[in-house]
Amino acid sequence: xxxxxxxxxxxxxxxxxxxxxxxxxxxxxxxxxxxxxxxxxxxxxxxxxxxxxxxxxxxxxxxxxxxxxxxxxxxxxxxxxxxxxxxxxxxxxxxxxxxxxxxxxxxxxxxxxxx
Amino acid sequence: xxxxxxxxxxxxxxxxxxxxxxxxxxxxxxxxxxxxxxxxxxxxxxxxxxxxxxxxxxxxxxxxxxxxxxxxxxxxxxxxxxxxxxxxxxxxxxxxxxxxxxxxxxxxxxxxx
Numbered sequence: 001x002x003x004x005x006x007x008x009x010x011x012x013x014x015x016x017x018x019x020x021x022x023x024x025x026x027x028x029x030x031x032x033x034x035x036x037x038x039x040x041x042x043x044x045x046x047x048x049x050x051x052x053x054x055x056x057x058x059x060x061x062x063x064x065x066x067x068x069x070x071x072x073x074x075x076x077x078x079x080x081x082x083x084x085x086x087x088x089x090x091x092x093x094x095x096x097x098x099x100x101x102x103x104x105x106x107x108x109x110x111x112x113x114x115x
Numbered sequence: 116x117x118x119x120x121x122x123x124x125x126x127x128x129x130x131x132x133x134x135x136x137x138x139x140x141x142x143x144x145x146x147x148x149x150x151x152x153x154x155x156x157x158x159x160x161x162x163x164x165x166x167x168x169x170x171x172x173x174x175x176x177x178x179x180x181x182x183x184x185x186x187x188x189x190x191x192x193x194x195x196x197x198x199x200x201x202x203x204x205x206x207x208x209x210x211x212x213x214x215x216x217x218x219x220x221x222x223x224x225x226x227x228x
Binding site for chain 1: 146148150156157158159160163165170171173203205207209215216217218219220221222224
């Protein structure tokens with residue numbers, strides 16, 4: 001079985017600061033993918049970044065980077081130079097790359113950016 | 116390129132009624148996934164359809180069912196509605212051979228009174 005744990009229910013950060021959102025995972029799949037999604041108040045899930053379990057380099061997408069530590073089973077999201085529009089719920093998710101294709105989500109972290 | 120679409124945006128039903136939610140995937144995607152997000156909680160996997168077949172289902176009772184049509188659009192049916200079925204229902208699609216992200220629709224907010 002797969003499990004995602006996000007231990008920060010809420011985070012408050014000043015605009016322009018960097019922020020790290022924590023995510024740990026557990027799986028018995030030999031290969032898997034890790035994802036971060038942003039969910040604004042409108043409800044739609046917006047894909048941010050992806051990390052494959054065999055990728056040697058940490059993924060980056062603009063202001064987003066994923067700090068992947070396989071031995072620790074962690075996949076933290078780092079947002080650099082935060083903006084007011086970054087205020088939203090953030091979900092870490094994973095899926096095995098064999099068999100069932102479903103995404104397993106964590107409980108989410110509510111990020112609030114203060115001006 | 117059009118994204119995943121869902122209808123209706125909002126749906127209000129009473130206990131015991133049936134609800135039907137619809138989803139159209141991104142063109143070229145054959146897989147459709149349904150997730151339930153109860154208020155303040157994470158997403159729970161409901162159902163996965165690919166090529167017209169149900170491939171996997173989450174830990175939900177049989178009154179949650181669905182189907183996928185030849186054009187890969189999908190319907191989620193919830194029978195004998197209960198108050199706790201009130202939630203945001205999100206549909207996602209992907210290419211199951213690509214191992215990349217799932218693309219989500221805007222969701223249907225179901226309220227059961």
